[in-house]
Amino acid sequence: MSPLSESIKALFQAALHNVAPDIPLAVVLERPRQSGHGEYASTLALQLAKAMGRPPRELAQRIIDALPPSTLVETVEVAGPGFINVFLTAAAKQSVVSDVLRAEGRWGSVDTGRGRHVQVEFVSSNPTGPLHVGHGRGAAFGASLANILAKAGFLVQREYYVNDAGRQMDILAVSTWLRYLAGFGSSIAFPPNGYQGDYVAAMAEKLRRTAGQAFHRTDEAVLEATPGISPTQDDTDAAAATCNEAHMDALIANAKRLLGPDYFSLHQQVLQEQLEDCREDLEAFGVIFDEWFSEQSLFNDGAVARVVEQLSAGGYLYEQDGARWFRSTAFGDEKDRVIQRENGIFTYFASDIAYHANKFARGFDLIVDVWGADHHGYIPRVMAALSALGLDVQRLQIPLVQFVSLYRHGEKAQMSTRKGQFVTLRALRTEVGRDAARFFYVLRKSDQHLDFDLDLAKSESNDNPVYYIQYAHARIHSVLAKWGGDIRQLHAAPLSSLTHVQEFGLMQWLRGYPETIELAALEYAPHTVAFYLRDLAAALHSYYNSTQFLVEDDTLRLARLALIYAVASVLRDGLQLLGVSAPESM
């Protein structure tokens, strides 16, 4: 909260202590939607009415009478059923401008986090191919959220979990190998459940250049003991899918046997290539991670085995059908889950438990996992496992990010993960630009489906909300450039001449920035920042059209320039949180 809000709140706390000393009630100030209802409003009287057995309007008056005198307050009135509306003095309202200028970019910083350590883990896509537009939303959301949490006083660590241990990586390695073999005239049919994108062929080509024939084997050897691809093309056919999966497993087994140590080399090569591509892609999107945490490392250092042993020692595991199960139903999950397969290999669930145990061991006060909404069914079993390990699951929060649909020319663009025909984040970024992409991604609540209008995002026109905000910022800097004075003069500018409705309106928005940050941090809601910026920009444009800034009167000119400079600094700060640039000219 801003210092001013704290002061007003303190007045009400004092009055509450006087009127109702025995009733525990937190003072919450509201910001009325309508300007006629003052700058702040309190519902204390409405909340007290029942407990005290008195009419709310009477209580409201008693609270008002008990408010300590303050130079900040012009008038206080009872309104409606018992609201208490506070009207600030002009000087109190104007003071926010110098507050913003003095803070120099720290305006909006709040102490919600109180220095607590929070980890935000996001994207964490399998490194088996390029990031697509769905990952882009997770990236934009996670990065913006991390920035907002940092601004709200948390010490933030940004992490990407690299799923480098599973079968999907083997499939990518084999897919690359098959393309490589095809370059030597192999006639092996490419499996439908392999990775089919062009990037796989590119990696195969590179492998051919660097390794020559070292990875070459005969078709007969590669296909030995494989069941073959199902002749059925119908991908909804369960039997066909099972058959194809068995075929793939046999191919993987053959690859490991035939290539020996070279298989590991191939595996590492495709992994590193995809990770590097992913890192570069995200960096160009303005998304930087502090840590890329390897799933494989949890197996290598025995963390997975240890955590499974710990669950076993606690009596939470049992054997059935040759597999090892975790009794997650004991903690509210709808069914028990396999933790170690019949073939002895740990499931993804096992390493994920170890990963989360590791997060807790690293001492974060708060752990935020940003997941795609399609993983929501996975949450109860993770929570169950952490409970079984005796960890405080309240420290783990999992905001979900819903799907993205692309629209072009008013029609939904089809995306198919199969055959690699999905739209990549890189393609989106190239088409609409980083600023528009980052902004559009956070323009919706994260748990809502997002319709991404490509035409709107790339239009350099009045319809495009990201340009609308950037334009407000550029306009201000254009005026400042025209003025040509020293910005430092504005810090000391007398503000009492700022008395227009538009000017008080802008001050109200500036005062609301810290509250916006606090709310966005507490609710994991970057979209509130996006909406705030749009509203602030609208207020600025309206002011711009109604008022001349570079007027003759020195005092008035400096006061107006100080106000718009304060607006520009908040626009720039907010855009930066969302990963959007704030150009000074457009």
Next chain:
RNA sequence: GUGCCCGUAGCUCAAUCGGAUAGAGCACCAGCCUUCUAAGCUGGGGGUUACAGGUUCGAUUCCUGUCGGGCACGCCA
């Protein structure tokens, strides 16, 4: 079938942990450039917040049911 999310203007979406007359943008209509950037501004029409109940001073918000949409229900990750 079971679980989770969602349903607000013609369209895309907001609505400050239950608050006052539910707000923006697009689209539609009417205006504003001799003046700091018209990528802008001003005004107007548009709503039984899917439906039916309940909780209370007050419900888009919380609860129950119905209808409709999305997602998840694997010894994949």
